[in-house]
Amino acid sequence: MFDYETLKMLWWLLIGVLLIGFVITDGFDMGVGALIPVIGKSDDERRIMINSIAPHWDGNQVWLLTGAGAIFAAWPAVYATAFSGFYVAMMLTLFALFFRPVGFDYRSKIEDPRWRNSWDWAIFIGGVVPPIVFGVAFGNLLQGVPFILDDFLRSQYQGGFLDLLNPFALLVGLFSLTLFVLQGSTWLQMKTDGALRQRARLVSMICAPLAVVLFALAGVWIANGIDGYVITSIGDLSGPANPLLKTAEVQPGAWLANYDKYPLTMTAPAVGLLFPLLTWVASKYNRSGFAFFCSSITQTGVLLTCALSMFPFILPSSIDPNFSFTVWDAVSSEKTLNIMTIAAAVFLPIILSYTTWCYLKMFGRLGKEFMAKYKHSAY
Template sequence: MIMHELISFEILRVIWWLLIGLMLIAFALTDGFDMGVGALLPFVAKDDLERRIVINTVGPVWEGNQVWFVLGGGSIFAAWPPLYAISFSGFYLAMFLILAALIFRPVAFKYRSKRDDPRWRAMWDRALFLSGTVPPLLFGVAVGNVLLGVPFHLTDDLHAVYEAGPFMKLFGLLRPFAILCGVVSVAMMVMHGAGWLVLKTEGAIQARARDYGAKAAVVVLAGYALAGLWMAFGVDGFAFVTEPPHDGPSNPLVSEVVHQGSWFAAYATRPWIIIAPIMGFVGAGMAMRALRNTRDELSPLMWSKMAIVGMISSVGLVMFPFILPSNTNPNSSLTVWDASSSHLTLFVMLICALIFLPLILLYTAWVYRTLWGKVTKADVTDPDTHSY
């Protein structure tokens, strides 16, 4: 038996669906609070010293946190080439704005304190705010559009055709349900960033973070509930009429798909997935409660992590096995069973993941343990420290 045949093609496809989902969740859990802190910067810090304290809570860790975004994107490219090609071309302008925001963030970190001019620093503070707000907004809008279905079709030779002009690839994404998903995403990252600031700061900054974080948690709860009702009664789901073989060739056109019914039909066939939205609601509710408890500093961050895991997982679990449905030609929809790389490619990637992912996790744990503790005024004013 050839080595890669030790694990069936079907199981490898599910494993990589899980791994990529975990990488994207890890990105939201780590870089998510970085973005949340950036979005909160104008509201929780009232002078330059406070702004430096806030910036230095994430300054040492943001680069390591962003590794998960690179890993997730690279894994999608290697494991699900059609998904990478169609989503990145269809969401091209949105992805350009996300990447531009993520590029401006390190530039702002490095250049903000190079000059004492208040206008200079205010300019980079605005860049940090935008780089903390734009990516989660557009990521949420993208998730909303995936649930609604994306306007593309595949030709007989599997060439993808996106049925929208260049500007519609951006503005066409701004559908009401997708905008709601974007608002929930931003609020979720603000709640998460507030939990981080409660852990890493003290005094007035911490108090303001609690206030804004608790308000963001209310928006998360209300928005997530509204999105759920909207999905139940106003968003058509996708379902197979003829399902492709789970270990067959990667050709979406061999299956027959309909765009009707509800995504929530998944709860009838896989009732155990209800744990994901329960985690989302409980996590956000408990995060709100913990943020209002002035003696609790650790659990706001932990509860917000639970909310993020639950809410993101609920989307993937309710859609499975669909990963990029088409609302103009449902038969072109991409699924776990018909849009992956080859059996051998997925196996080789799994071996690499088993080697390198534990190393990344160990290094990340060591960094957070080393940098544990609060950022104070003394830390950013001491000339012997290397603060931003």
């Protein structure tokens, strides 16, 4: 179908698409969850917030599950190393995600303020913890992960959970949470009305400039305080996927090298800085649909910035750069990638089609009239 080198590059792009789909869609429902006890001032308002994401959150989760599954199938060595090295963080994320479906389903079963407030905070945890963990993970990827490979390519993680909580990673975690809350607040601008919509609008106008500041601060930190990785020699890009067949080294400013080599890639960080400002403008002038669009493009620009900065590295090793996993040497076999490509060509359009149908079907705002009509059947 495709040659091996093309397949390697294709699956780097496809996994990027899956992750972008996740941060845009799951980003807004986690952002809404994080805002429920913050801007929802009454029980009806909090139920409206929950019901604004109720038709979509489980479908949105498909992007996360599919992304993780694609990493497992296309980059098995990356999956094994990252998911074992970040095991505690991953379990923390998983248990936080448990709170969301349970909270949505059980919150309104009992008309007791203490019961409902408890579930509101549980949903809050499910909306706050995953974005922070994802951001911390990306912050550690940019610094390198402490793992080694033996002669049989078995990875051994040499760090601990607390090592992940370094200052730069925490900054990226805060930035990630800000982006998710921004996405959620712009979604609420589109889906709600009255005082609740105005409070969501205010949150957007706070988070948008904060996102610009944190993104710029992270960029300055990378440029001046974090060394990047470069490949010094590599064999045939269509050859066997063996990370020990290449050599790499750490160099100051290496994460910026692709922008010098390919100036067009500067579009990604430019988008990450410009579109939050456009989100602020759109929110200020009550253009809720455009605000959500600009926030979604912001997510895309930020994720592309990280991917383009690190390319072709996927999981760099801070212990020995030669052990690092790249697009060219961390992949499955050519046959596996071909089968995955056929499956993606068949099922990805189906997923996009029913997702689009769902959003169009549930289009419109939720307000007091909605709660009055569906008080006993809505979440």
